[in-house]
Every structure is written in C-alpha cells, then in structure tokens.
Amino acid sequence: MPWIYLLVASLFQIAWTFSLKYMDMKKIIAIRWLHFFDDRASTLLLLPFIGNTVFGLVNIYCFSIALKSIPTGTALAVWMGITIIGVKVIDIGLLKQPFQLSQMLFLLLILVGIVGLKSGG
Numbered sequence: 001m002p003w004i005y006l007l008v009a010s011l012f013q014i015a016w017t018f019s020l021k022y023m024d025m026k027k028i029i030a031i032r033w034l035h036f037f038d039d040r041a042s043t044l045l046l047l048p049f050i051g052n053t054v055f056g057l058v059n060i061y062c063f064s065i066a067l068k069s070i071p072t073g074t075a076l077a078v079w080m081g082i083t084i085i086g087v088k089v090i091d092i093g094l095l096k097q098p099f100q101l102s103q104m105l106f107l108l109l110i111l112v113g114i115v116g117l118k119s120g121g
Helices: 002-022 025-029 033-038 040-067 072-093 101-120
Strands: none
C-alpha cells in the first residue's frame, strides 16, 4: 500500500508542476476583487492557483504516508523519477515539445533505476 501512496503522490506532483507552469501571479494580484464574480476571466485565473494548492497538499499527504514504510532515499528517488518521466511524457504528448531519441535512453535509465529501487526495497 505505501507504494500506491507513492505513485499517487508522484501523479499529484506532476499535476502540481503543470499548475505552476500555468499560474500567473501578476494577473492574480491584479484581479479586481470587488467584481470578481462578475468576471469569468478572473475566476479562470485562479484555477491554476487552486490546483497548485490542492495538488500540493495531496502530494505532501500521500508522500508522508509512503515515507512511513519506504526508506526515505528510495521513496524520494522513485517519487522524483516518476515525476520526471510523467512531466516529460506530458511535454511530448500533449504540449508537443521536441523530443530526441537520446532522451528516451535517459528516461529508460531512470525507469530502470526506479524498478531496481522498488525490487531492492
């Protein structure tokens, strides 16, 4: 069960990363709060901020539960490895970022490391 929590924490860390990408603090600070509910654009500006908060809290909660059973170094390496692979896959698949074949090799090395840490821990 702790590995499930670690996987969930990694997925929420990926979501948290992309919420940061789309959050624009300058525009959030400039919101006219007296007319907040009249302006749909203001409401949409807050979605990444709300996502950042929710994703971050769930991530911390799940990661802390996983740490109770999985050695800290192993948990941190697996958590970050899954996050790196997930972010890269979304960058390539959804955001159409350029991809080089050599990157596949290095992502596979991260994956091998994750499997090795999981099977050894």
